[in-house]
Amino acid sequence: MTTRRLNSGGLIDRSKPISFWFDGKTYEGFEGDTLASALLANGVSIVGRSFKYHRPRGVWSAWVDEPNAIMNIRLNGKEQPNCLATTTYIEEGMAARSVNAFPTAKYDIKGGLDLFHRFLGAGFYYKTFIWPDWHLFEPAIRKMAGLGAVDREVLEDFQSAQNHAKCDVLVVGGGAAGLTAARAAAEAGKDVVLVDDQRVLGGSLYRCGATADIDPDEWVAAQKTAIENAGGRILTHTTAYGVYDHGLVALVQSQGFGRAPALWRMRAGQVIMATGALDRPITFAKNDLPGTMSLNAAGEYLARYGVMAANKPLVMRNNSHASATIENLRAAGSKVEEIDHVDGITNQGRKHTTGLRIGKDQIDADGVLVSGGLTPLVHLWRHAGGKLDWCETRQAFVPKPATDAMIAIGAANGTYDLAQAIEEAEAAGKGTPIDRPSTTYTTTLIDTKPHSKGRQWIDFQHDVTLKDIEVAARENYVSVEHLKRYTTLGMAFDQGKTSNMAGLTAMAALRGKPIPQVGTTTFRPPFVPVPLEIYHGAKTKQLWSPVKRLPLEDKHRDLDAAFCEYGGWLRPGWYGSGDRDATIQKEAKAARDTAGIFDGSTLGKIEVMGPDAEAFLNFVYYNTIKSLKPGGIRYGFMLTEGGIVYDDGVVTRVDQNRFIVSCSSSHVDGVRTHLEAWRQDGNDPDRIFVHDQTTAWATVTVTGPKARDVLSSLDTTIDLAPDAFPHMTFREGTMGAIPLRIARVSFSGDLSYEVSVPTGHAETLWNAITAAGKEQGVSPIGLEAMSILRAEKGFIIIGKDTDGETMPHDLGFTIPRAKKKAAFIGDRSLHTEKANADDRKVLVGLSVPDGEPPLATGAHAFTETPTRRSLGYVTSSYQSPNVGPIALAIIEAPHAKVGDTIKIWHKEEVREVTICDPCRFDSEGGRLHA
Structure with a gap:
């Protein structure tokens, strides 16, 4: 076996030899070697096969632009596909095998495909397999497609940081x-x-x-x-x-x-x-033979690994930058002979270059090193x-x-x-960039000669030749993007790093235009192929579905809050370490008697803006949005295309072209995706912009009769007087120097204000409100108490008080369905036969006889005529300190008449209840508009 390792030099550690395998044979390298440098040092010439013709391929480069030396590698029972030999460092026991070759790169049984190359040119797929039906050939072609093989084992421990x-x-x-x-x-x-x-x-x-x-x-x-x-x-x-x-x-x-x-x-x-x-390749006949390498790569192998790419190479170059590398090669003992690039040059040899033929002259060599200029x-x-x-x-x-x-x-x-x-x-x-300096670098463009004799390779991996470029031009695929797709030029593993400029030069010559007029293809991430493992993070415990945390979590902990997960957020359920139920009842009672302070930072704050924002939200919402005035707030539903209620919340119109969508806490990610999907479907995305600002603003809600008194003691520029700030309106101002937003909107059915500041000022807002609340006898409440307050008013929670078939009219919201003229998502689905069925489940309230406990959530209403069957079920049920046991349910419409008595079944226990209005507290709404 020929060795090309020098006795000294390089950045390798010669005191640490490493044994590795390639295509079933054992080789030896040193720590710091790449697979490519170690194989070159051992005289291995053929390291792979080209994709289409299965021609033998050798190492071309020393870096990420390598198109040929691609390998499946196994080490310690783990295998990774399509590793670049030029960037993979050897380790003891590593076993590499060439891709796209069987049984080895040197002896590939599919190498005979090259004999049929004249029938397999650019575009032959499209032309050959169109008759009688592409699908007859598709399975076989897909089986042959691709490079490398994925290990079928699932590597569970491959979890990227x-x-x-x-x-x-x-x-x-x-x-x-x-x-x-x-x-x-x-x-x-x-x-x-x-x-x-x-x-x-x-x-x-x-x-x-x-x-x-x-x-x-x-x-x-x-x-x-x-x-x-x-x-x-x-x-x-x-x-x-x-x-x-x-x-x-x-x-x-x-x-x-x-x-x-x-x-x-x-x-x-x-x-x-x-x-x-x-370094660019130079195009000439049979320029793909192993032993033909980038001149700069040869210099890298010498300098970094102490490996001589060729002992007696021929060098073709067109630029002054190559001089330093040539000088280094000669100093190391390489017998470099420089030749000029002229027409008619042909690489000699079958599986490795043995020199070049120029006209009738033969120049012997053991390698050809080329430098076609720097890109x-x-x-x-x-x-x-x-x-x-x-x-x-x-x-x-x-x-x-x-x-x-x-x-x-x-x-x-x-x-x-x-x-x-x-x-x-x-x-x-230093932050003082200068203009690009004039250069001492000189180069000459090596013209590509169309219709030259012999096959000249442009893309080494995908077997794209100069003839293929000529065919594309002849068939009018002259756009650089069309050329890429028709010939597969630049779609190989190196993503055109070696082939793009050669392809552009060829197309420019064929079209008789300067290269810049031909243009370049689009560069997209990733710059190099990256392993899928980098997207595979740990999937255990909290990292499986990370819980979201409030900016005021530490403040709540100081108040002895009991934290629970609600809709993916860690939130206070109640405050205090005493009896859970008693504490929740106390908070719900205090909120109605005085007021409660509630952390509402989780509520969605998705800003929709742009010239078409109004029309867009009018289409997205079931309710009419276009009539909403700046500073106004409107409650509304988002529907699916099937007419099902997807989310409810309020929309605030900040100004003519700017809105804030406040959706349910657990639905923020889904609503953002929903808005983004429809923004991109049938709209001009440059006229509508969707920004999720939920975590950018912290919100503290004050709700109850004394809510205005609490906020009035704050140093704000906003007038809280009822006439100046009515229900369902929005105001912006400041608290001291802090930007402030206040929405007079209520989830409890009482006088309420949602006060928001940038998240960085959350503690300042919380401290100010709780201090003012203490003077008024007002304290924080948790989510459990707030849930009772909303149920007293009959306010729903999507996904809890609705199911996968609930439509707006099932909840009593019928006007847009009947009168909204503008199109909206789900509109046609609301008029189907199923949407108008008599037995749809509708929202009702349930009242239990005096002295009886609350109903169980999930308990079923049923009928026994002619046989027992479910009519619906209880969706929410609480013991209210203000009105007693309350419950919401969705019941089949014929059995949901107010005043009727129905039977409820749960765990073999049957109870009788009365259908009532969902709202059980302040049904006239006087407290809401105080």
Whole structure:
């Protein structure tokens, strides 16, 4: 076996040999080796097979742009599919096998498919399998599709750590530019996080630092120490794979093979993108043969792993940046011969390159190293919405300067000169970015010659050739997005990192247009494939369904509150450690006699705004919203398309184009999703905006006869007089310097005010109200007492006093169904035969004879004619200190007449009760409008 490992050099630990397997054979590497570097060191040439033709493939790159060396890996009984050999570090006992090959990459029984390549060109799926019916072929094609194999075992212990973090400056990339920017920002007093996806910081510095008179080891160590001493944080093995809305950058941090990676959701005030640049391939006949490799990759294998990619390579390059790598290869003993790219070059060999043929001349070699120019890695820039400019000097798309939220530096910005990149990075870290410097980098565009002889590969993994680009152009798939989908160009594992520029260059040549006029495809997250485990958090105890907590939880605990879970929230059920039932009765009585203070922060506060907000909510709600005036509040129902009551609550109109939807506490997430789904269906999303502000505002409700007296003692700018502030209205003002919202709306049926302030001022509001309440003899009440108060008034709770068939008219709300002319969700369903059936269950109250206890919730009303059957059931039942036993129920309409007596059955006990109005307290509403 040929070894290409040098006796010295690299960042590996030669004192720690590691044995591993590849395609059934044992090999040896060292700690710090990747699978790719270890296989190259052992002389392994073929590491995979291409997707369509199953042609032999060798290692192309040394980083995330690798299209060929993709493997399924097993270690300690755990297997992961589709691992990049160039970024996976070897571990003792690791067993790797090539994907898309059987039994091995070297001897693949499907290799014969390449003989039929002329029949399997671009678009052959669409053309060949259209007759007689695509579905006849679909099962077989789907079975052949895809790469790798997923382990059928469910790895229950693969539960990713979910981390949320923020910083002033996030630097992505730990090369020379990234390290410099991170150091400058940290020393300027900023909270800095530096992330790099490699094991060792330094980026391309090890490959080209020596030629710039920099000792990479010493320089990197000095920068790292300075960053950490200034308080900066460094995350290695960490990839920034996506930029999302509102400054969210998603990071995945490897914990080692077989261990679940960690997900970081990072919110950064500024992102400095120092992601570097990629080496492009050069297109010529049979340029996909193993042994043909990126020149920069060869330099990386030499500098980082002490591996010589080829002892006697031929080098084709079109740029000055490649000179440093060539110099390093020669210094290490490689007999490099440079040749110019000319028409008619053909790679020689069958399963490994043996040299190049140029016309009639044969030049022998054991490798071909190519550098077709540098392409800045702009994926994250495009994720964030950044635009690109075409630079003729660099022959590449470079970031177009935009806002300070993201800054590109170094090679990612097209600054390839090391000294210039460091200068640029230092300025960016200090917050004084400079213009992109002029470059000493020179390159020439290698024109793609359409209709050239021989197969020239554009996309190595998906087997897209220059001929396929020509076919696409001939069939008018000239849009870059159409080209991608028709040929599958750039849809491989590397997501076009190696193939995009080659494809664009070819299409530009075919169309006779400049490259920038051809354009680029859309860059979307993730930047690299990420394991699904990062989305799989722990699913035990509270983490299965995390309970939501009140901002005033500590205040309630100080008052000896008994906490219970209500609708996913941890809330006070009652206050005090005495007898539960007696305490609840006392609170409900006090609230009617004086007032009660209630934490209503859980109530939904979803803001809907925009020019079309009125029409949108008028469609979403059963009730008419368009007639609501600014400052007004209206109670209403949201329905499903089937006409079923989904949620009830109140809508506040703040101004002409802004509303607040206050929904049930347990329904906030569902209502937000409901609104968002309909916003995107048939509406212009740029004219309607939905923002959940529930946790942004804390709410304290004061309810009862003395509610106005309690609030009047607060230092607010809002007039609480009945004429100035009537029931079902909304006011905004301040309490001192704190923004204040007050809604005069009632869940108890008594005089009530819902007082809201930004969550950060929750304690200030609570302290002020409880202090004022103490002077009036008013104290806090829990949710159990509030539930009694609402039941006394016959107010329902959706999901408790309704079921999956309840419609608005079953609850006594009939006017919109009969008179609302505008369309609304569920309107047609309210007029179906089922919706108008005589035996629908309707809401009623139930009264028990004097002296009898309350009914059991869930007890069934029944009839015995002709046989016993259920007529409905009790939905809510309480002992009220104000009106005695009360109950709500939904009963079949023919048996739900007020004054009638029906039988109730529960646990073999039968009782007789009387149908009554659901409202049992203050039926005239005088207290509500006081």
